[in-house]
Amino acid sequence: MIAETICSAVAAAGLGIAAVTAYRKRFLAAARLAAYALVPLGLVMTGAVEWAAETAFSPVAWAGFGVLGTAWLLFLGTRSAERRAGGTRKERRAAAKAAQRDAVAPAASAPTLGAGARPTAKAKPAAAPAEDFSDIEAILKKHGI
Structure with a gap:
């Protein structure tokens, strides 16, 4: 009752403070003050203040807060243990997929064009990259075209 x-x-x-502020032509600040002032009145009208007062002096409510705190600590403890063990399930799946992709040689599908792959008999000094067709000519001759 006293709360x-x-x-x-x-x-x-x-x-009252909001009314004085509005009288001074500061309407935005007055509206903000009125909003803050109406919150405690709304809490009284909904019964939230009575509930809070009853909860503050209830041993069962405090035991419930203790249970919630214990659950929160267990949740945090399992999360930290999971991170130390290798991350979440999603992270472990992503790591497994990456390992599977990396198991195949990524350069296996790339063409091998090293220094020994070019024919040395037709080695010309390359004036410009657009004029050096010796590789293409060698491939076409190899296939009989």
Whole structure:
């Protein structure tokens, strides 16, 4: 009962300050003050203040908060243990897929054009990359074209 009275007094004082602020032509600030002042009044009207007052003096409620805290600590502990063990399931799947992709040689499908692959008999000084067709001519001759 006393908590409701205090909240109602705070709301009335806040609305009074908002009225004075509006009188000084600061309407935006007055509207903001009125919004803050109406919150405690709304909490009294919904019964949230009474519930909070009953909860503060209830041993069962405090035991419930203890259970929630224990659950929170267990959750955090399992998350940290999971990170130390190698991450979440999603991360382990991504690592397995990456290992599977890396198992095949990534350069196996790339053409091998080293220094020994070019025919040395037709070695010309390359004036420009657009004019050096010796590799293409060798491939075409090899296939009989």
